Amino acid sequence: MPQAEPVGVIGAGTFGTAMANLLALNTEVMVYSRSEELAERLNREGFRFGVKLHERVTVVNDFSLVAERCQLIFPIVPSDAFRSMMRSITDHLRPNHVLIHGTKGLDVTGIQEDQIRTRGIERKNVHTMTDVIRQESVVVRVGALTGPNLARELLDGQPSASVIASKFDEVIDRAKLVLKSHQLHVFGTHDMLGAELAGVLKNVIALGSGILKGVGLGKNIQAMLITRGLVEMVHFGQALGSDKRAFFGTAGIGDLIATATSKKSRNYMFGYRIGSGETLAEVAATSPELAEGVRTLMITRHLARSMRLRVPITEMLYQIVFEGHPVNEAMNYLITYPYDVDVDFL
Numbered sequence: 347m348p349q350a351e352p353v354g355v356i357g358a359g360t361f362g363t364a365m366a367n368l369l370a371l372n373t374e375v376m377v378y379s380r381s382e383e384l385a386e387r388l389n390r391e392g393f394r395f396g397v398k399l400h401e402r403v404t405v406v407n408d409f410s411l412v413a414e415r416c417q418l419i420f421p422i423v424p425s426d427a428f429r430s431m432m433r434s435i436t437d438h439l440r441p442n443h444v445l446i447h448g449t450k451g452l453d454v455t456g457i458q459e460d461q462i463r464t465r466g467i468e469r470k471n472v473h474t475m476t477d478v479i480r481q482e483s484v485v486v487r488v489g490a491l492t493g494p495n496l497a498r499e500l501l502d503g504q505p506s507a508s509v510i511a512s513k514f515d516e517v518i519d520r521a522k523l524v525l526k527s528h529q530l531h532v533f534g535t536h537d538m539l540g541a542e543l544a545g546v547l548k549n550v551i552a553l554g555s556g557i558l559k560g561v562g563l564g565k566n567i568q569a570m571l572i573t574r575g576l577v578e579m580v581h582f583g584q585a586l587g588s589d590k591r592a593f594f595g596t597a598g599i600g601d602l603i604a605t606a607t608s609k610k611s612r613n614y615m616f617g618y619r620i621g622s623g624e625t626l627a628e629v630a631a632t633s634p635e636l637a638e639g640v641r642t643l644m645i646t647r648h649l650a651r652s653m654r655l656r657v658p659i660t661e662m663l664y665q666i667v668f669e670g671h672p673v674n675e676a677m678n679y680l681i682t683y684p685y686d687v688d689v690d691f692l
């Protein structure tokens with residue numbers, strides 16, 4: 347029996363569409379697209395990314411309709427557009443709205459993006475998407491949707507598991523009600539920062555894993571990169587104030603396995619192309635949206651420097667992607683890096 351009230355989704359991209367179809371198994375769904383032409387076409391043709399939109403999905407170009415009809419809304423747009431998206435809708439939001447975002451990236455304030463590489467970046471400049479929702483709106487009940495959720499697999503009807511992270515049981519319970527189905531298992535956690543950061547940071551390791559595949563290396567070194575990458579994610583998370591447990595659950599190692607091993611991941615495929623010999627500029631020229639991990643890599647590398655964190659994989663990947671460092675030399679750096687102990691966190 348479908349829920350009485352529709353659920354909103356902001357963003358008619360790959361993941362927004364996948365989530366809309368999943369939600370539609372339980373409820374009416376209103377997707378907000380900023381393109382009027384796209385909204386009309388999707389309602390008329392009923393197909394997106396080669397997949398039939400569920401009959402309970404409607405696409406609108408007027409956000410006020412979504413705000414009016416839906417109390418629960420999932421914003422799913424890239425991180426570099428998230429704050430401006432929030433500013434564009436904030437006048438329509440009320441304290442009783444519930445926002446659960448599906449974005450796996452970081453927000454930067456106080457410094458222009460194009461200056462990060464020359465001026466560096468500090469902790470105070472970096473925010474999660476739930477921080478941004480609270481900063482830019484009157485909404486209090488916020489959450490994050492994370493976990494191993496490759497959109498292409500979801501669009502193809504394959505099963506998966508997600509994590510809803512929120513400080514509020516009510517947010518977790520409402521999300522479970524509309525998301526749980528034969529296709530999706532849903533976990534809940536109160537560790538919002540840990541779950542958000544795990545989903546964000548794993549994209550950088552996925553990118554590195556793709557690079558290794560691109561240069562033709564095998565599973566042994568891929569395993570080393572993913573394992574040491576997980577340790578680095580934990581160090582990063584702890585330095586940014588989160589608990590380490592989230593990194594060992596579905597939002598952490600679960601998402602890391604999916605993203606760092608799948609050709610259906612944009613992050614992995616970005617790395618694969620770099621490893622195959624293309625430059626950042628060449629990949630960017632043929633990609634309408636760069637993988638989130640590229641921007642996260644730029645932010646976390648400079649953040650690590652200002653916070654004096656020991657993150658050799660992040661440093662190595664930054665040099666390959668942004669400074670054109672040869673992959674083989676970077677590999678040598680990793681292999682000879684003076685890691686003292688294998689598991690070096692408490």
Ligand SMILES: NC(=O)c1ccc[n+]([C@@H]2O[C@H](COP(=O)([O-])OP(=O)(O)OC[C@H]3O[C@@H](n4cnc5c(N)ncnc54)[C@H](O)[C@@H]3O)[C@@H](O)[C@H]2O)c1
Nearest residue numbers: 357358359360361362380423427431449450496497635638
């Ligand atoms: N693709 C995946 O498998 C996947 C899985 C989990 C999480 N995510 C995360 O979801 C986010 C979106 O990824 P995606 O794959 O859907 O990207 P996408 O590029 O396919 O789609 C992004 C959509 O956001 C829309 N958008 C941008 N600014 C907007 C605004 N101001 N208002 C309304 N819409 C706006 C764009 O028009 C586009 O349709 C990313 O942070 C990504 O990390 C993606």
Ligand SMILES: O=P(O)(O)OC[C@H](O)CO
Nearest residue numbers: 493494495496611612613
């Ligand atoms: O952006 P992608 O395509 O690498 O997908 C990564 C997702 O976060 C997978 O859960």
